[in-house]
Each structure stands twice: as C-alpha cells, then as structure tokens.
Amino acid sequence: EVQLVESGGGLVQPGGSLRLSCAASSFTFSDYAISWVRQAPGKGLEWVSAISASGAHPSYADSVKGRFTISRDNSKNTLYLQMNSLRAEDTAIFYCAKANSGDYLADAFDIWGQGTKVTVSS
Amino acid sequence: DFQMTQSPSSLSASVGDRVTITCRASQSISNYLNWYQQTPGKAPKLLIYAASSLQAGVPSRFSGSGSGTHFALSISSLQPEDFATYYCQQSYSVPPTFGQGTKVEV
Numbered sequence: 001e002v003q004l005v006e007s008g009g010g011l012v013q014p015g016g017s018l019r020l021s022c023a024a025s026s027f028t029f030s031d032y033a034i035s036w037v038r039q040a041p042g043k044g045l046e047w048v049s050a051i052s053a054s055g056a057h058p059s060y061a062d063s064v065k066g067r068f069t070i071s072r073d074n075s076k077n078t079l080y081l082q083m084n085s086l087r088a089e090d091t092a093i094f095y096c097a098k099a100n101s102g103d104y105l106a107d108a109f110d111i112w113g114q115g116t117k118v119t120v121s122s
Numbered sequence: 123d124f125q126m127t128q129s130p131s132s133l134s135a136s137v138g139d140r141v142t143i144t145c146r147a148s149q150s151i152s153n154y155l156n157w158y159q160q161t162p163g164k165a166p167k168l169l170i171y172a173a174s175s176l177q178a179g180v181p182s183r184f185s186g187s188g189s190g191t192h193f194a195l196s197i198s199s200l201q202p203e204d205f206a207t208y209y210c211q212q213s214y215s216v217p218p219t220f221g222q223g224t225k226v227e228v
Contacts, residue, residue, distance in 0.1 A: 044222050045211075045220040047218045047220070050216070095166075106212075108171040108211070109166070109168060110168045110177065112165035112166055114165055115165055
C-alpha cells in the first residue's frame with residue numbers, strides 16, 4: 001500500500017525547534033515532489049513547503065520562509081521539515097503529501113500521511 | 123498568490139440530495155483545480171484533479187466542472203459518508219492555495 005507516515009510532532013516552547021519526518025513506502029519516492037501542508041485547530045488547509053524529486057528545488061510559504069527548511073533523503077525514502085523559531089501560530093497538524101503526477105511542486109496531492117501534531121506553547 | 127474562494131461556507135443537506143459547491147479563483151488557472159474531502163480527524167482525500175478528472179477509487183456520484191476562474195464540485199446523490207468538509211485547491215502555480223472549505227452537514 002502506498003503510504004506516508006509522519007513523526008516528530010510534539011509540544012515545544014515559543015522560539016524552539018522541532019524536526020518532522022515523513023517516511024514513504026510502496027512507491028518510487030525519488031520520482032515525486034512532496035509537500036508539507038498544515039491545518040491549525042478548527043481551520044482550513046495551508047500549504048507550507050514543497051521539495052522537488054531530486055531535492056534541488058525547495059519552496060516555502062511566506063509565513064515560514066527563513067524559519068523552516070525542507071529536505072529529503074531519497075536513499076531513505078524520507079522527507080524532513082526542520083522548524084526553527086516556532087511561534088504559537090505554527091500550532092497545527094502537519095501533513096506530508098505526495099504530488100499526483102510527478103515532479104511538480106504545485107501539483108494535486110494524491111497521497112497524504114495521517115498527520116503529526118505540533119503545539120507551540122509555554 | 124492565487125486566492126481561492128468557496129461558496130457556501132456550509133450547507134445543510136439530506137441523504138439523496140444533489141449538492142453543488144463552487145470555487146472561484148482570483149485569476150484564471152485554466153483547469154488546474156483539485157477537490158478534496160476531509161472528515162473529522164482524518165487527512166484530506168483527493169476526489170477530483172484537473173477540474174473534472176475523477177481520482178481512482180472515488181465514486182462516480184462525484185463530479186467536477188469548470189475552467190478559468192469558476193469551478194464546481196457536484197455530488198449527485200448524497201450518501202451518509204459524504205457528510206464532510208470539502209476544499210478546492212489550485213495547482214496552477216506555487217504556492218498552491220486552498221479554498222476556505224465547505225462543510226456539508228445534515
């Protein structure tokens with residue numbers, strides 16, 4: 001079964017850091033762009049970041065630019081999101097999501113993980 | 123960035139009803155429009171991509187239409203499992219942006 005599984009969420013103080021991981025299975029990970037999408041409590045979906053299949057081309061939402069870094073290890077079929085200088089408004093469930101058709105950063109997302117919860121609070 | 127506006131924000135319906143949700147883009151996005159369904163506590167699920175293409179495994183009662191700036195998602199005969207929140211998303215350019223969601227409830 002094609003699957004994405006996130007991990008690494010938790011409770012962190014404002015200004016702190018956290019690294020999320022997203023492990024992929026049952027598809028050729030290195031062929032697809034992957035994104036992070038978040039959902040604040042009771043709110044809608046917000047795209048956070050994406051990375052090309054090779055890892056050479058990352059992209060970020062303005063709200064996280066300069067604070068978050070996306071990366072991937074295609075040898076481990078794993079995506080990462082390093083989050084620094086966290087703010088209360090970053091509190092959300094973070095999903096990783098696979099591009100539907102290939103190496104396109106703004107693609108439809110056909111496979112989603114179950115999400116990992118990030119809470120930023122003192 | 124492309125702004126996506128859905129209407130209505132919520133609607134009440136009954137099993138068997140035909141339901142239509144609309145999505146408007148702030149600029150033309152051709153047919154780069156996708157629809158998702160999300161139930162409470164679950165990840166979103168892709169229903170429709172490229173405005174009108176049904177994702178594999180999605181029931182045929184779901185259909186999408188539109189191009190340019192105006193799009194619609196229709197459910198021909200609402201089933202109990204269809205009570206959920208629906209989002210549109212443009213995939214025309216980075217950053218991909220979502221509508222605010224439409225909650226379909228009893």
